[in-house]
Structure formats: structure tokens, C-alpha cells
Amino acid sequence: MRVLIAVTHLLGAGHLTRAAALARAFAAAGHETVLVSGGRLAPLVRLDSVRLVQLPPLRIQGFDFARLIGPDGETAGSQVFADRKALLLDTLSTLRPDAVLTELFPFGRRGLADEFMALVQAARNQPGRPLILASVRDILVPPDRRSKVDEAHARVAALYDAVLVHGDPALAPLDASWPVDPGLAGMLRYTGYVDEGGAVQAPDRREGVLVAAGSSAAGLDLFRAAIAAARLRPDLGWRILVGHFVPDAELARLSQGLPPDTVMRARPDYRALMAGAAVSVSQCGYNTAVDLMVTGTPAVLVPFEAGRETEQRLRAERLAAMGLARIVPENALSPETLLAAVLSALRSPQPNPGGPALDGSTRTVAIVQALRNQRHRARGREADRLRRALDRAAEAGRSVHLWWRDDDAVAATPALDRLLALAAGRPILIAAIPARTEASLNRRLAQSEGVTLAVHGLAHENHAPPGQKSAEFGPHRPLTDLCRDALDAHRLARERLPEDLLLPVFVPPWNRIAPDLAAELPRLGYGGLSAAGGAFVPGLARADAALDVIDWRGTRSLRDPETILAAIAAHAEEGLAGRLGLLTHHLAHDEAVWDFIADLLPLLDHPAVRWHDPRDLFGSMMDSGMPPPISLSAERPRAG
Template sequence: MSRLLVWVQHLWGIGHAARIAAIAKACRETGIETTVMHGGAPRPGIYGEGVRVVTLPAIRSLDAQFTALVTAQGTPVTQDQWAERLRVMRETLRETRPDTILTEMFPFGRRAFARELLPFLEEARILTPRPRILASLRDILVAPSTQKKWRDSEEIFRAFYDGALVHADETIIPLSRTCPFANAIRTRLTYTGYVADEAAGRQSAHGEIIVSGGGGASGFALCRVALEAARRSEEGSPWRIIAGPAMPEEAWRELIAMSGPAILMREMPDLSSWVAGARASISRAGYNTVMETWRARIPMILVPFATEKETEQRQRAEHLASLDQAIHLPEAALSPDALREALARAKPPAPLPIRFDGAQETARLLAARAQARAHA
């Protein structure tokens, strides 16, 4: 049985961990022994049965602007805490002896974690046999603050990595659109198709308007406006608003106090399958939410979370709107009436040949490469 060791770190929302969870599940079902080193706030049950989860001392972002890294308690991360994370990572590496190591986003992102990942990768590459080292990337990268950081990313990639799995479709959004050295490493890139929950597309129609705040950490503004839009709505479709499990408690209580005709929920475990039967989806433009909605081929209104540093969601929403796949409603223009007007215009996405089996394709690729290596 081949062995896979994954490193993933979510800082604000839970999208990074959710995407890795889908890949880990597919790998487990393919017969790959999978271990995930999870570095964000604990998310019990997110990886499902059969996947070993090693919880690193949690680190998160202080705020939505990503101004600093802090512990789960909101205190500065100490040298001892960084050292403990690295100790656990090294111990896990020695225990699992993986055939393949997968780092989520690094070195194309998560650069602040180089202090633990570089010594970890140094140890990994001297193992015998040496594991294949791969990066796991979403469709759109966030530009760093300096060009030097891009150069550092390329240098690290060339020094340690055998390749990168891009969970996207090159004909829709090539990595070169947001990574300046993508063409220079083109032979080491493999596009897997998009990672989307298999449940999306199976639900029978129920006709609701589904509003999703994503993980919830940055979903309050959207949910608040959606509650008022539902109150003013004159069409017959019921509204269901899912705030997200990571929404701060104070914000959640404020939404409850605003209650109206909409069904308001903190979270919905089977959201991806429920979205498939919706009249329309209104959501942030995070990777996982978009892919599950897109796969279901229902009308999609995207209100991206965007800050000066975080441009990924805005770029995705703009690009999909340009392809007639969604309506892009910037948060600066968000209001109950603007939301209702966008809903009136929304229609199913134009036909495009798109693959949404990225998790399964990733598992197939990893299993095939491990088998080929075993017989080499």
C-alpha cells in the first residue's frame, strides 16, 4: 500500500482544509494510506474515517487582513511553539515513511511557514527511498507583496519539488494567469481538474435560494444583506441562509436577532448536495463553494471576499462572470436591492466542458506514480 503525507494550514476560513479533505477521502478510497498534518484550528470530523490526522499546535491569522499569525488563543506564536510544530512534523515523517509528500499551497503560498517546512523538506529529501514531493495548488494564487517572494518560491520549488498538482482546468484559468514563473516550470505541472464534492448535482430540485457565508469567518456582511433581501423579496422561492461554522459568536447572534422569513442556519453538513437542487446560489467566491455550485450548474451570484492582500476571490468571480458562468456582485455594491436585481438576472452557466473530478484524478495519479515507482 502506498503512503501519502499531507501538510495543510488554514488561517482564516476552512477552504484549504476542506479541499484537502476531499482529496484525502479520494486517496483513502483508492487504497492510499493517508496521513494529514493539520495546522489550523481543529475541525473534528472534516477528514472523515480512515484518514489519520496529526494535529499540529494551531496557528491562525489575527484578522481578515492577515496582519499577523497568532495561536488559537490569539497570542503571538512563540519560538517554542514553532519548534514543537516542527518536532511533530519530523516525528510524523519518520513514522509514516511516505512515498509521496503533498504540501498544500507551499511554496506558492503559505510563505510564513517556510521556517518549519524547509527543515522538514530537507529531512524528507535525504530519506531512502526519497519520497516524491509535490505541491497542491488551487486555480488562482495570491500575489505576494514583493517580486523577491516570487523568486524565492521558484527557488524553493526547483530545489525540493518533483512537481505540482494544479486543481483546475488549464483551458479555464491557467496557473500562468497568477503565477509569473508557471510557464518556466510547465513540464512539472499537472492539471487534475477542479475538486468538487461528488454530492453536488445529485439533489432533486427544491427551488430554494441558498445563501452561503462559506466558512463563516468573513460571511457576516453577505448574510446580513441576504436576510433583508429575503424580507423584501416578492418571488415565491424560499430563502435559506447558512452562516458558516467559523462565524464569530457575536455576529451569529446579531443575525438571529434580525430573523425574518428566511431559514437561518449556522451550518449544513450536506450543503453541497442541497445546493444542487436550488433555484439559485448566492455566495462568496471561495474555491470550494464555487466548484460545488458550478458543478451543480445552477444560477450563481458571487460576492467575493476581497481585501488589499486577498484578491483570489475577486479574480475568480470576475473571470467566471466574463465566461458567462456567474454574476459578479462586488461587496462594495452589495445591498438588498442589488442582490434582488442580480437574482432576477441570474441564469444557469453557459455550457463548458469542465472536469470536477480533481480529487479522484489526484488519487489516481498518486496511486499510479507510486505503483510505477515500486516496479522501477
């Protein structure tokens, strides 16, 4: 596979560390992996064979997540966000991944929703749509408003294939921190905890107190309390690791008056140091919790709780319940309370490590591979079902009746060339927009076999009121106006389109037509109608194209391919005499749609399939071609 993981860490480096561990696991399994990072570079994050794409970095100041700081140290402006989005989408376009993981979004990073949504939407529009997966830690920040929950759940339901929860429900199920409804519950895939540090050798003897508090300045209060406690009991052997995002001047000030090697920068061998320590003092971020579960080191936890943060407190309470830790609340932190907790931990029995699953990296890779295989199998199953249905129809001497309509033609375009090449002489009804038709369309269609033309409204303009479904010929205008426009469309079609290809078939834009207008179409010179639903009109042949391949209400890319294949298979299995209409829109196709059509048509080159010529489809009324228009002055349409 090709895998893209998008992450932006704003405070510490925990989000990036976990995302990098996942990226390394994908790469180690032989998958080409790109990690797109939108936060500051973190020196200790390992990449190995993972390719890093660095966006213009963002961070926050203090705990204000509403104000994002750009690379220049000022509030990020629109150009920063535009540059980030452009690079993100360019990376997606170049990689063409089979799986896209968005770290934390849509459950968090709402301030970056524009770029994350752009990534997800663009990914869904790619050929052979990649898997879209949310990647979240074990515990989320509980939302303060129900609307945030509803928005996240709606985005997951509409756009995502699964939610990867990097935790173990035995320790912390997601609903301990986030409302999980039945729809979301069905999409959760627990991976176990992502173990960043690897195995460590059990020490012969534990000694000293190891203090760490992540990469950012959020742990400064803990560092200050630990340094004061070290001055009270230097005999305990303190080693205090300060994150790389803490300024050098602050580090130097913290170190004054202490023995050498007491205060130092964070180190890559942190887990080995923890394994050899008698007590670990830290906050309770995700990676620290994993380190504690691996090493079994007695711990004193001071969970970070500023700015409505509850994640670390919840996790600390779970670890304390396992006997792995003591908690000093942030609002009770002092040198004395910290030292008392350390001394208590030193006197307590050694905890037993283990319990929750810690193979989250490898299990994540396996889950994503399984999801991808499942998708391929599902499409393959529906394709096999369609083949079997067509075979049975042929054996029974039945025909499977299909026809094809394509909308919105206006001119000769590369997209039209591609459509006609795929049609390869199969009969197709092309609905052209009379008021926008160019002469190049005639020249191009004169060279094509199997093409007939229909009247696609007048100008394809929406006249529906705001908030209502789009329609050019809907029930929103007087019938007199509708008839006049339909008559103008009739006249322009005769003037601008080849007479030998033009059928008197009206195709209303957006497939919507006012019932009163439909009743008037025979009097206006039309012999056929192709729309969506509606009553039978005497004197008007009717054939609708119900199987639209585009997901207009969602991605505006390919509808679920399995659904399309299943619909054709069901039509073949039912053995109905009715004709199933395939609907395309060549100017709106992305690569995913084009690829699907290219794969579908060979499946339908089967002895059981009968492609209907639109001339036959709309019956004997088509024999005389497009009749001349009437004059509205001859008889005014009835009101209503």
C-alpha cells in the same frame, strides 16, 4: 503507498476541505494516508479512514496574515512553532511516506516556511527519498514582489518533483494568476478540480435563495446584506447558512426578527441544498465554484477581495464568462444591489453545468502513482544499463576499474562499523584526520581487511574567508603556513595511525588544495595526492575520487541515484583504462545513502569490475610506506 499531506488553513476551511478530499481519495485507493492540519478544527470536514494529526492550531485575526494567533488567542510565540515543527517531523519519521504533499507551500504560507522547509528537507533525507509535491488550487494570490516569485521557483526547482494544480487550464491556467516560467511549466500537473461534494440528484423544481459564505467571519458583510435583502423580499424564500467560525452571539444577533430556519449554521448537505435552490448567493471560493459547476445553479457571486485577495474575483470572472454567475463587487455590495442581482438571476435561463474537469481527486492519486512508478522505472533503467554495460565489458575481455575512498575518520563509531561491514573486504582508502584521531580508530581498523589510510588534512578546519568555498589548504594563506600544517599532519599521522596501514597520500579537506602546496608535497614526504582537479606534479602519484554520493550543495543526502548509476555505466561503456573513484563520508550518511550503497555494491560484484587497492593505485611510491618527515628548516619553501 504511504502519503502525508500537510496543510494549514488560516481564514476559512477551504484549504483543509480540499486537502481532506485528496486524503480520502488516497485512502480509498488503498494508500495509508495521514493528514497533518495546522489550522483550527473544522466540524464539517470529512476524514473517513484518513488519520488526522492536529498541530497546535494557528489562525489570523481579520485579514492580517503577518500576525499568527496561537491556541491561547495570543500572538504565537517561538514555543508554538517549535511544538508544531517537532510534531510534524515526528509524524514524518513514524510514517516514512512515499509521497509528501505540501498544500499551497512554497507558493504561499511564507510565514510558515520554517516548518514546511524542515518537513521537505527531512523527507528528502529519508531512505528511498519520497516524492515531494506541491498541491495548489487553480488560482493563486499574485505576488507583490518579484523576489517572492524567484524564491518559490527556486524552492520548487531544488526540492520538488512536481506541482499538482487542482484546476483545469481550460477555465483557469495557473499563469492567469502566477508567473509561470519554462522551468515551472515543465513541473505542472493539472489534476482537474477536486470535487468534494459528490453527485446530487437533479431536483424536480428549484426554489428559494440559498446564501453561504464559507466558514469564517470574512463573509459577515455578505450575510448582513443578504439578511437585509431577505427583509425586503421575504417571499423569495431565503436560507442563509453561517459558518462555524462565526461566534454564536453574532449568529443570534443576525437571526433576530427573521422567520425560523432563515439563518442557521452551515450544513453538510450544502450541495444538495444548492441543487434545489433557484439562486445561490455566495463568495467564490474554490469549493463553492466546484459546487456551482456540478449543480448548474444560477449564482450571484460576491468575491472576497479584502487584504489584497484577488483569487476569488479572478475565479468569479471565469465562471461569469461561462454563463454560470453574476458578480456583485464587494465594494458595491448593499441589500439593494444584492437583491437586484438575485432577481436578475431568477429571470435568466438555466445555465448548463459542466465543462471543466471535476475528477481532481482520482486524477491526483493517479498522477502521484505514475510519478512514483516513473521514479522506480528510471532507477531500474539505469541499474539495467549498468548491468548490460558490465556484461558487454566482460564479453569483450575488458575490465572496469573502480576504487573507493571514504573521508573524515576520527574514531571507532557505529557508522564506521557499518561502512566496513558494507565494504566486506573490498579495498578502501580511509582518509583520517590526524589532529582529531582517537586511539579507538587504530583498534578498530586492526581487525579489518582491505583498509589503508591516508592523511586527511590536519584538523579539517576551514581557513577560507567568509563567502568563499571551504578549504583547509586552499590559496588563502601563505605557503609557509600551508607547508607547516601539511608537515604537522604528516608527523601526527605517523604517531597516531598504524604504520602498516598508512600511505603517504595527502587528501585535502573539501578536496581543495593550493597549487603551490601540491607542488611541495613530494618534498614534505608525500608520495600521493587525492583531491579534485589540478595540474600533474612530478614525483606525486594522483588519483581523485570524483563520484561523491552525497548532494552537498542541496539536500546533503543522497545525490540523484540515477546520475550515480549512469556515471558508472558510462565509465564501463567507454572502456577507459582510467579508474573511477567512489567517494563516501561515513559520518555524514543518512539512511538514504546507506541504503543506496548497500544496493550498489552487489551490482558491482561483477566479473568485469576490478576494485583497485590504493597501494597499487598510487604506484611504486607506496612500497616503502610513510617516509619520515623532513624539517622545514632544512630548506624553506619557495614563495608564491
